[in-house]
Amino acid sequence: xxxxxxxxxxxxxxxxxxxxxxxxxxxxxxxxxxxxxxxxxxxxxxxxxxxxxxxxxxxxxxxxxxxxxxxxxxxxxxxxxxxxxxxxxxxxxxxxxxxxxxxxxxxxxxxxxxxxxxxxxxxxxxxxxxxxxxxxxxxxxxxxxxxxxxxxxxxxxxxxxxxxxxxxxxxxxxxxxxxxxxxxxxxxxxxxxxxxxxxxxxxxxxxxxxxxxxxxxxxxxxxxxxxxxxxxxxxxxxxxxxxxxxxxxxxxxxxxxxxxxxxxxxxxxxxxxxxxxxxxxxxxxxxxxxxxxxxxxxxxx
Ligand code: NAP
Numbered sequence: 433x434x435x436x437x438x439x440x441x442x443x444x445x446x447x448x449x450x451x452x453x454x455x456x457x458x459x460x461x462x463x464x465x466x467x468x469x470x471x472x473x474x475x476x477x478x479x480x481x482x483x484x485x486x487x488x489x490x491x492x493x494x495x496x497x498x499x500x501x502x503x504x505x506x507x508x509x510x511x512x513x514x515x516x517x518x519x520x521x522x523x524x525x526x527x528x529x530x531x532x533x534x535x536x537x538x539x540x541x542x543x544x545x546x547x548x549x550x551x552x553x554x555x556x557x558x559x560x561x562x563x564x565x566x567x568x569x570x571x572x573x574x575x576x577x578x579x580x581x582x583x584x585x586x587x588x589x590x591x592x593x594x595x596x597x598x599x600x601x602x603x604x605x606x607x608x609x610x611x612x613x614x615x616x617x618x619x620x621x622x623x624x625x626x627x628x629x630x631x632x633x634x635x636x637x638x639x640x641x642x643x644x645x646x647x648x649x650x651x652x653x654x655x656x657x658x659x660x661x662x663x664x665x666x667x668x669x670x671x672x673x674x675x676x677x678x679x680x681x682x683x684x685x686x687x688x689x690x691x692x693x694x695x696x697x698x699x700x701x702x703x704x705x706x707x708x709x710x711x712x713x714x715x716x717x718x719x720x721x722x723x724x725x726x727x728x729x730x731x732x733x
Contacts, residue, residue: 433458434582437490439483439506439513440527441468443664444553445496447561448526448586452494453477455585462486482511490521492582497527499672507537519545522579526551526567528607528669530676531600531683534570538596547575550596551583552603556664564588570599601680608677611670611694613647618697618714621656622721631656655714663709670710671698 434457438449441463449472453459459477461469462485469479480486483506487493493513497503503525507514517523523541525534525548538548550570559565566589569576576583576592583590593602617638624634635656639649654660678691700716701708 435489435491436460436582437462437480437486437493437513438472438477438496439463439486439493440496440502441472442496442498443557444526444560445494446471447557448494448496448565449477450475450561451563451586452582457582460486460490483507483513484511484516487513487516489518492522492524492579493517494524495527498669499527500529500533503527503529503533503537508540514541514544514546517544517546522547522549522575524549524551524579524583526553528552528603528673528676529600531597531604531680534600535597547572547578548596549575549579549583550599552600553587554603554606558664560586566591568593568599568603570594570596570601572596604673604677604680607670607673608681608688608691608694610647611674611677611698612690613645614651614670614710615694615697615713615717617648617651618655618711618717621652621714622718625718626721651711654709655711658715660709660712663707665710666707667698667701667704667710667712668706670713671695671702671706674698 436452436457436459438445438459438461441449441461446468449459449461453472453475460480461472461477462480462483463469466479473479495503495506497506506512523546534550541548552568553565555565563586565587567583567587569590569592593599635653638644638652674691674695678688678695681688681691697713697716701713704712704716
């Protein structure tokens with residue numbers, strides 16, 4: 433049995449923590465909003481009052497937090513996790529963060545004699561609860577080898593990209609592609625609506641078309657029907673991921689033209705409602721396309 437601390441019980445974290453608890457580990461959890469801990473406490477985990485309290489004595493510390501500021505607060509802030517961890521333990525950072533932040537954090541963690549696994553994930557909350565995530569790992573090979581049995585309890589697939597930072601680099605790249613696909617779907621559906629095409633036929637045709645990626649299939653009917661219930665990924669988080677991804681592309685000399693367009697659309701969607709399902713991007717596009725257009729077709733705000 434491993435003594436595990438799990439920090440961050442949002443949509444993803446709560447399912448992952450439940451999974452580890454159900455597997456019989458000794459789990460202590462912490463979340464900024466303690467009420468979200470109920471499902472995992474029901475399985476036998478204990479609730480700590482601070483990140484520092486949660487990680488005291490832990491062999492492995494998982495974090496699943498919104499973004500860089502959240503991760504910084506939990507690892508390095510007042511009553512933060514890092515200062516309270518024991519040497520020889522392992523930190524597994526699963527949040528989607530900037531590569532720069534991950535590299536800085538890893539250096540601070542390793543300087544204390546603690547192993548660091550860069551471990552962002554793909555898969556939505558239901559996949560996390562089922563223990564079937566895909567883990568995108570950047571770590572020293574020996575560190576991953578030591579953690580593999582535990583990581584396999586929350587995942588179906590572990591993809592290893594190389595040293596710390598490479599898991600995050602891949603995650604930001606693939607999520608930027610995802611943002612572009614979702615925004616392109618929304619633009620296409622708005623166009624179909626303006627053309628007066630039959631909605632049901634359009635949905636069925638898109639879902640079976642050559643453009644039907646899993647992202648497109650996941651969102652197509654929901655967007656067409658303006659069904660934004662039970663959000664699994666929010667406009668706010670999609671905007672964050674896309675912005676982190678586009679910045680990383682620029683940092684390494686890329687030209688994220690589609691990426692920047694996606695960032696702009698998700699910024700507009702976030703402005704409508706940062707906590708809504710990311711499919712709300714169709715409303716941002718619809719609203720902007722209903723405004724006056726220039727003769728060249730450029731939209732004006
Ligand atoms: P979420 O439901 O919004 O949860 C965010 C978590 O971060 C919550 O525990 C929240 O605490 C915490 N948090 C935010 N700001 C904080 C702060 N300043 N200090 C301390 N804690 C803070 O998000 P999620 O969907 O679980 O996503 C978590 C991470 O996984 C994100 O990096 C996301 O990009 C990534 N991800 C998500 C999905 C998905 O489908 N949802 C898939 C793959 C990866 P409170 O509960 O107190 O707000």
